[in-house]
Amino acid sequence: MSDTHYMQMALDLAAQAQGQTNPNPMVGAVLVKEGRVIGFGAHLKAGEPHAEVHAFRMAGEQAEGATLYVTLEPCSHHGRTPPCADLVVSSRVKRVVVAMQDPNPLVAGRGIQRIREAGIAVEVGVLEEQAIQLNERFLHNIRTQRPFVVVKTAMTLDGKIAAHTGDSRWITGPSARTAVHKVRDEVDGILVGIGTVLADDPELTTRLPDGGGKNPTRIILDSSLRIPETTKVLDTTVAPTWIVTGPEHDEAKATRLRERGVRVLSLADRSVLHLLEELYKQGITHLLVEGGATVNGAFLEAGLIDKVMAFIAPKLVGGATAPTPFGGTGFAKMSEALQLRDLSITVYGNDVCIMGYPDLG
Numbered sequence: 001m002s003d004t005h006y007m008q009m010a011l012d013l014a015a016q017a018q019g020q021t022n023p024n025p026m027v028g029a030v031l032v033k034e035g036r037v038i039g040f041g042a043h044l045k046a047g048e049p050h051a052e053v054h055a056f057r058m059a060g061e062q063a064e065g066a067t068l069y070v071t072l073e074p075c076s077h078h079g080r081t082p083p084c085a086d087l088v089v090s091s092r093v094k095r096v097v098v099a100m101q102d103p104n105p106l107v108a109g110r111g112i113q114r115i116r117e118a119g120i121a122v123e124v125g126v127l128e129e130q131a132i133q134l135n136e137r138f139l140h141n142i143r144t145q146r147p148f149v150v151v152k153t154a155m156t157l158d159g160k161i162a163a164h165t166g167d168s169r170w171i172t173g174p175s176a177r178t179a180v181h182k183v184r185d186e187v188d189g190i191l192v193g194i195g196t197v198l199a200d201d202p203e204l205t206t207r208l209p210d211g212g213g214k215n216p217t218r219i220i221l222d223s224s225l226r227i228p229e230t231t232k233v234l235d236t237t238v239a240p241t242w243i244v245t246g247p248e249h250d251e252a253k254a255t256r257l258r259e260r261g262v263r264v265l266s267l268a269d270r271s272v273l274h275l276l277e278e279l280y281k282q283g284i285t286h287l288l289v290e291g292g293a294t295v296n297g298a299f300l301e302a303g304l305i306d307k308v309m310a311f312i313a314p315k316l317v318g319g320a321t322a323p324t325p326f327g328g329t330g331f332a333k334m335s336e337a338l339q340l341r342d343l344s345i346t347v348y349g350n351d352v353c354i355m356g357y358p359d360l361g
């Protein structure tokens, strides 16, 4: 079989751990000898063995003379596990095929160099585009030291996220909402504004049809700590909850919330950029922003959206004052609008999801 066949297998293996490996990338590895797969593996959790380690353990002595397919350059630095590049060299494989070089400036190219210096042939770039796409969150983290921000909106065909009364249940149907919960399962944090909490009293937990799924940290932007103490998100037995507030807030209320296990972060700098830098420091590498309009508008105007998932339901609710997905001031000219690129359009029951990336070109 071709190199792309085995690299596809390695990419598919890597993708099984979507959302589990944060802050590490997803990586898959396959060992092949005389046309037979003799070992494979995926990195499953930060701190646990890397994909190559699993593959070599499975292959044992047979690895000598085999070909290794790996979706990311084998690491050359001593992280929480010894360098895979050393393992590759000592296993005496004949050839290594790598989808993409590690973008981490600390290691970029060193792993490949060490393997080549040992006289092993290394080919780089097989299914590189797919490998980059798979680790879009990790690559963004490395490049920006910020969380990868996905803004998800759900609106009616006439562009409303709720009726003029605030009622919003439901706009999209069950399969669209399941798609959203799959994203919740992958991310580290889900962020909404206090307006959404006051309007919907959301749980912001992951509820997949077959159960399971991990609950992301729930992050509420609430600058004057208005949150009612009876809201569902304050039940920290189901998932962690962080409230981001401003310096002027009721300290007694903050203390009561902390006693319930809620983390209260007080940020003097209210910019979206500072918020993201702080959340990244707190371990949030992948962030789902579920609005409402004010929060989405702030992220849009700050230019800090990395991916958009816009769900549209074929229903009309009308209402000149009914809220739309992005509030704030907005751009003055259509030519200033944030253009999305690399679009994918998916149908979920009667609903449509347009997914794309800001075209910052």
Ligand SMILES: Nc1c(/N=C/[C@@H](O)[C@H](O)[C@H](O)COP(=O)(O)O)[nH]c(=O)[nH]c1=O
Pocket: 153, 154, 168, 169, 170, 171, 172, 173, 176, 177, 180, 196, 200, 201, 202, 203, 204, 205, 290, 291, 311
């Ligand atoms: N109204 C809708 C949404 N509404 C999105 C937010 O306004 C809700 O408060 C939040 O998703 C509720 O979270 P929960 O309590 O955990 O279910 N989002 C959607 O995709 N479709 C909708 O029809």
Ligand SMILES: [Zn+2]
Pocket: 050, 051, 052, 074, 075, 082, 083, 084, 085
């Ligand atoms: Zn490694």
